[in-house]
Amino acid sequence: MNSVHHGTGCYVSFDTSLCDGCTRCVKGCPTKALRVRHGKVVHMQSACIGCGNCLRICHTGAVRAATTDLSHLKKSRISVALVTPILYAQFPGVLPRDILKGLKRLGFHHTVDMSYFFEMFQCATEEFVRENREVGKAPWPLISPVCPVVMRLIQTRFPSLIPHIHPIMRPVAIMAKQVTRILSKHYGVNEGFISMYYINPCPTKKGDDPKTPDQSFTNGGPYAMGICDIYTQLAKEVEHVRSLDDIPMTFSSYEFEQCTSGDGLLWGMVGGEIVASHIEKSLSVSGIDETVSMLEKIEMGLFRDIEYIELRACTEGCIGGALTAIDKYLAKSACQRMINLLGTGKRLNRDRINRLYEKEWFFSRRTEQGGLVSEGFAGHSFTIEEMRKIDGLVQLINGRDCAACGAPDCRTFAEDVIRGDASADDCLVLRARGLTVAQVTEYMNR
Amino acid sequence: MNRLRRTYPVRHGDFIHAGEASIHVKNTLKSLSYCPDLVRRVAICGYEAEMNLVMHGGDGVLTVVIAADEIRLEVADTGPGIENTELAMQEGYSTARDEYREMGFGAGMGLPNMKRNSDEITVDSSPGQGTAVTMVFSVGGRCP
Numbered sequence A: 001m002n003s004v005h006h007g008t009g010c011y012v013s014f015d016t017s018l019c020d021g022c023t024r025c026v027k028g029c030p031t032k033a034l035r036v037r038h039g040k041v042v043h044m045q046s047a048c049i050g051c052g053n054c055l056r057i058c059h060t061g062a063v064r065a066a067t068t069d070l071s072h073l074k075k076s077r078i079s080v081a082l083v084t085p086i087l088y089a090q091f092p093g094v095l096p097r098d099i100l101k102g103l104k105r106l107g108f109h110h111t112v113d114m115s116y117f118f119e120m121f122q123c124a125t126e127e128f129v130r131e132n133r134e135v136g137k138a139p140w141p142l143i144s145p146v147c148p149v150v151m152r153l154i155q156t157r158f159p160s161l162i163p164h165i166h167p168i169m170r171p172v173a174i175m176a177k178q179v180t181r182i183l184s185k186h187y188g189v190n191e192g193f194i195s196m197y198y199i200n201p202c203p204t205k206k207g208d209d210p211k212t213p214d215q216s217f218t219n220g221g222p223y224a225m226g227i228c229d230i231y232t233q234l235a236k237e238v239e240h241v242r243s244l245d246d247i248p249m250t251f252s253s254y255e256f257e258q259c260t261s262g263d264g265l266l267w268g269m270v271g272g273e274i275v276a277s278h279i280e281k282s283l284s285v286s287g288i289d290e291t292v293s294m295l296e297k298i299e300m301g302l303f304r305d306i307e308y309i310e311l312r313a314c315t316e317g318c319i320g321g322a323l324t325a326i327d328k329y330l331a332k333s334a335c336q337r338m339i340n341l342l343g344t345g346k347r348l349n350r351d352r353i354n355r356l357y358e359k360e361w362f363f364s365r366r367t368e369q370g371g372l373v374s375e376g377f378a379g380h381s382f383t384i385e386e387m388r389k390i391d392g393l394v395q396l397i398n399g400r401d402c403a404a405c406g407a408p409d410c411r412t413f414a415e416d417v418i419r420g421d422a423s424a425d426d427c428l429v430l431r432a433r434g435l436t437v438a439q440v441t442e443y444m445n446r
Numbered sequence B: 001m002n003r004l005r006r007t008y009p010v011r012h013g014d015f016i017h018a019g020e021a022s023i024h025v026k027n028t029l030k031s032l033s034y035c036p037d038l039v040r041r042v043a044i045c046g047y048e049a050e051m052n053l054v055m056h057g058g059d060g061v062l063t064v065v066i067a068a069d070e071i072r073l074e075v076a077d078t079g080p081g082i083e084n085t086e087l088a089m090q091e092g093y094s095t096a097r098d099e100y101r102e103m104g105f106g107a108g109m110g111l112p113n114m115k116r117n118s119d120e121i122t123v124d125s126s127p128g129q130g131t132a133v134t135m136v137f138s139v140g141g142r143c144p
């Protein structure tokens, strides 16, 4: 089964037997990582940032996220579900605790809510901004490290902005670090005995290929499970839980195990990261096109007067993730209602967080080797000579980005031709005008 | 003659699309592997000049000529022109209207910024004759 899916070890894979070559995903890919060749999709993994647009667009089911399924639980000795509030938003009207109980019935030994760790992240972030505001030394604006798609976008297309990435560990990494430590102590076992499963709204992990661990986690980090992959089964269990009077929570001895908060729920939505924080000069942006446009402007030296920018690749934020199960606006309304119910406000012991902060506990190792370091500009690079030929070919085609050639637009097609990955013959416009490859080549070399 | 020349029309008063030409130039330079610092300087200068055209000038064109040893950027418009170019180059000098100041412009830092970030700058303008700002960036000079 997996063999027809080429591209394992990346965020998504493609089943070419299901692909009908429609080019819709090609046109929808923000990094131009897809082409159709010989009627089938071709995925250029090095350009993929895992945004999941192709998953949303494909109507034949040929695209699949690199996630782990529930059967994997059987292999783990101590399994932990790392739960984001986005999961709760998929069940309007259901209490978070019933969803966590449902997860236990699916076979997880522990369920850990992320709200607590959002708060830790937020405290550390406020501290960092405050400290740097006083001495005026941070490279403003700081860019939120939370959205992994944005991180890869910066790494591959905007490496010059890497110094702007806020150096605090992502909440999920803080969570993994804490949970591993506490549970291994509780059970008296090696950390390797604990398997964590991040219930994910987006195709954020490069499969479970041990050769490509997510650098923001210790020991390779959790496995990724898509919300939509477990949704039907979980919904059944949740239904069951709710039909009973009460199933007591077992193992609820950890303070964070079931402490959902209004502030935590805010995080699923645009602006949630900053609305509850004490950073005045901040902005939040969502949607991949808007995010790219914002990064372009920051790279132009704009927004120096802003301290913190929250960027989310998905429209409306994480509730709009490609692996969510219900409509993002329904999910948003569910979040809003639940926030009303739970209220907002911080609960953590600030002094404790500040002590951890002083010990540099929160700082990610991203600047270290193997972390998020510049790979240079990962877009294709050309010589001036080649660029002139590309400009010439685009002019000659004078097309309308029809994508019939299998590239998303005429310029990308021209780049492919110059690189030798496509032939001038693939262009319908040139063919319709009766131009031969030799004639096209001659024109370009003029 | 190994040069790449591109022109981009820029419209006076069009704040929605203002800056797009400079972003395009920046991305071209990135895919031509120029050093990040040079790319940043060209982009900043292009943006400032574009904004001046959009705010103070008239319709015009941004032209970039890219070569291995130097990058030349020209932003020319057919607007009202500048009375005293020497004065305009001074930090803090601005004739920006209040509505623009409210948008965060009008600090009188655009032209000085262009001067600082380019290796050579010429402002060719007189009242009624439009304005042409030409900047040259030498490759290798300030790049590692």
Ligand SMILES: Nc1ncnc2c1ncn2[C@@H]1O[C@H](COP(=O)(O)OP(=O)(O)OP(=O)(O)O)[C@@H](O)[C@H]1O
Pocket (backbone or CB within 6 Å): B048, B052, B053, B055, B056, B057, B058, B077, B079, B080, B081, B082, B088, B089, B093, B094, B095, B096, B104, B105, B106, B107, B108, B109, B110, B111, B112, B131
């Ligand atoms: N293209 C132009 N056409 C007409 N006048 C111009 C043009 N460019 C600059 N000027 C004049 O020069 C002055 C100084 O320009 P400069 O870019 O340094 O500052 P600014 O545009 O007023 O403010 P800032 O760039 O800091 O937002 C402007 O206020 C304007 O009077």
Ligand SMILES: [Mg+2]
Pocket (backbone or CB within 6 Å): B048, B051, B052, B106, B109, B110, B111
């Ligand atoms: Mg100006």
